[in-house]
Amino acid sequence: MSDHYVLAISGNDIFSGGGLHADLATYTVNKQHGFLAVTCLTAMTDKGFEVFATDSRVFAYQLSSLKDVPFSAIKLGLLPNVDLAEQALTFVKAHTGIPVVLDPVLVCKETHDVEVSALRDELIKFFPYVTIITPNLVEAELLAQTAIRTIDDMKQAAQKLYDLGAAHVVIKGGNRLDKSKAIDLYYDGNDFELFEFPVLEENNVGAGCTFASSITSNLVKGGSVKEAVGQAKDFVFKAIKKSNDYGVVQYEKD
Template sequence: MKNVVTIAGSDSCGGAGIQADLKTFSALGTYGMSVITAVTAQNTTGVLKVREMEADIVREQINCLFDDIEIHAVKIGMVSSIEIIDTIGECLKDKGVKHIVLDPVMVSKSGCHLLKPESKDELVKVLFPLAEVVTPNLFEAEVITGEKIETVTEMEQAAAQIHAKGAARVVVKGGHLTGDAIDVLYDGTRFYHITGSRINTPNTHGTGCTFSSAIAAYLARGCSIPDAVEEAKKYINGAIENAIALGHGVGPTNHFYSLYRKAGVLGE
């Protein structure tokens, strides 16, 4: 079994962040471990409070895992401060891990800013060059490039700009466009369009975290990058199709829908 680490924030509601990542790793047949960068108080209606971890404990979490266990892939999610970004960069640069997937988490669905504005440039400078794949959604791609994105052609242009900033491969996620849910993968030479059906559900909490974690899991298992992105797209589509109507707001995707179906509890 392959071992995958998520470096991200904790979601007390269990639908996004560390919790979503660990569920995804398990659902896709890998062993998941975590480095917590922040603790959030949140539910389906929004993020109420965020408390960052100190950089030293982030460093120790990373180092102790790599000192003891062979790590096959790393997913990076919520990293809000310059100090934590620099700490992660310093640690991972020394580890030589091959597969790093970066999800540049900036704003929650409820509008809470999870990446400090002054940290954006540091994220690009320090972590983009380490990442094998960077997976911004449309809003994040607009913030990174400074350009409005409303078409697939503009998604391609944004992917090329983000690649030029140091990311080896870029997946610009098109979930917020109308029509089919098209993601654009750019590897520096070629554009790939990964298409999925648009699913009519309000329960999409944690989709970005889950998608990037799925890519990391498939890379750890030996898939090529186009295949990993394609398989991750299929997985997230299934998780959204079987999303859970939890609480009074935006419910989570269903990471274990296959297991729940086998257990006979899907839809309860």
């Protein structure tokens, strides 16, 4: 197994700010070789920002092509339908003993055109097989089936997600609870820890994907899950500071 081989199972962002672009850029910054299985393409059409799921057979061929690569970690992003999610879960089950990060996307910022209820049930099946899940506030609400309006609500949601089988949970709160702070909550079944940074005015497109892929890269390097989360939080803060009109992926480490 090589500590340089890291897989992203994620979707394309036509504007290259998030999704697979953020994942691969993060791996590269961390001097890791990023592999990719593409779950969807996107485009801006007269209907707005649209997501087009990868053909099921094509996705199966992608995963089959990668089955013998000695990955040291896997990060999962947008899984646009149940079929692709089921295939990804089978792949994850066949790659035990390595860090797996699930960034569960149930509602894209641009569109709600996803099978939310069915996908929720499918994504929960991943929980026992992944190292950490990294939902944002809205996704945490949907997965935990609870409203989040306060820090205490975040803690209750994290507890519910833990009880559903997630060994480690970090809820990306962003600035939705406090307009002046970007607040994330980490929980490992025993202790809660808040990670807070000031909200920046720069473009933050791709920040959530970068956060999850940074956790993945950090887990490959060793250390605890909580340490990986803290390092990723710092990484994303610096990435947003250097973002451009399309997102954060051009960030380079100091």
